[in-house]
Amino acid sequence: MKKSLPYNPAIKSSILAYAKKLEGHSLKSICNNEIITHQYSGKGNFGQLLEKFYFFYEPNSDSEPDFPEAGVELKTSPLKKTKSVSSRAKERLVLNIINYMEIVNQDFEESSFWKKNSCLLLVFYVFEKEKDVLDYKIRIVGDWTFPESDLEIIKKDWSQIKAKVLAGKAHELSEGDTLYLAACTKGGKGGNPRKQPNSEQLAKQRAFSLKPGYVNHIIEFLASGKKETYGKLIADAKQARTETIENIIQKKFSSLIGKSVEDLVSLFSITINPLAKNYYSIITKKIINSVFNVPYDRELENYIEEFQKADVLIRTVRLKENDMPEQEISFPAFDYKKIVDESWEDSDFKADLEHKFLFIFFKMEKSKLILKKVKFWNMPFEDLAKAEMVWKETKRVVSDGIIVSSIGKDKNGKIIRKTNFPGKKFSSVAHVRPHGINSNDTYDLPKPDEYTKANFYTKHCFWLNKSYVRDKIYYD
């Protein structure tokens, strides 16, 4: 680079101080002259523009960090536009590409992941769809090194990804496999398949990434300089090395397994209306709340620090005497307009299914509901492929505007609509059913329905079949 830089690339503090000046600015407001001089072409994403017009180096895909002399890797990432003061990650933080051929010969300490990402310089900007990339407001800038106990979990995650590649299963990698560090797809619609060492199968290109929950944790840290109050499962790095989150959860619950709901309600002084449809989910919440001494009644997934970082989803299931769940497992209602524009790869449903889940099973035994089992789970690769079929059929029904198949009335004169959405017979894994406050609770359609002629329809969501929950989650 010919020109003299406004920072010293060899000195981390100099880089950081220079980067900090970005806060509160947009690219346009802080590097206006540079962008004009270089006749900005309108091309390039936020990260590339920042590298070129603020840090004055050409975007590259070197295996070294962006500032090799200081060992610092520059990463930019979008925030959701929120009304509240707190910032939330819009998506996972994507790091370097996984080289399947090389990772199998690496140890963590000299891995390309660790060489590149041991120290991150993070620039978070507020994403707004309608705005030009040059006008995005930069909100948070700071550096991040992984705390020791997080690093132990990340090492395990990294090793798990390596193990899958070693086993010739790079094509079966899923974000749900791991806790903080995940192998996310990169490069669009299955594009650019890559060779893997121990199988003839080509595998999707994937990159290491930090889960959105982990990124939120970084954001909170950088924004406030201190951590929020959480319940913690892991006390220190030593425990992170020797135990897993799953072990710790199992241990904490071991004395409660076999207790009845009545026992638990009195043990934890729970005073909830048993008629509430989320009664058992609230019981679960209260139990975990008490077991981990969490002072506030907050969203479960967010108040155990490790659960927040790993984006763990908690589900409570009641089983009948014959082990069949009473009900299916629901997900948030999907947006009809959104689903027709999405591909499976970037769909909300796939993202939901690729979470790590914590299942709490209650089972009816001798007329008493008993806490039976606590289990971590993520969906196996082959079942994701089955869920994809359900999602695609749903998308087809919405895009073709053929949702309603018939309208009738039940014996009380209530209107009952039949739909063409994939039902339980369509797939062993999942199906589509209503999910709203009632049938008047609707979302807009991208195209009016042929039968009703209306441009809106009752909210629906994907559900995991209860036979699937029994066979593949409870039994397995």
Added chain:
DNA sequence: GCATGATCATGC
């Protein structure tokens, strides 16, 4: 008893 449509208490 299963499949599917409809609905609800809660908490933010």
Added chain:
DNA sequence: GCATGATCATGC
């Protein structure tokens, strides 16, 4: 006011 994590209800 709405999303969430569920349960209730009906028809075959």
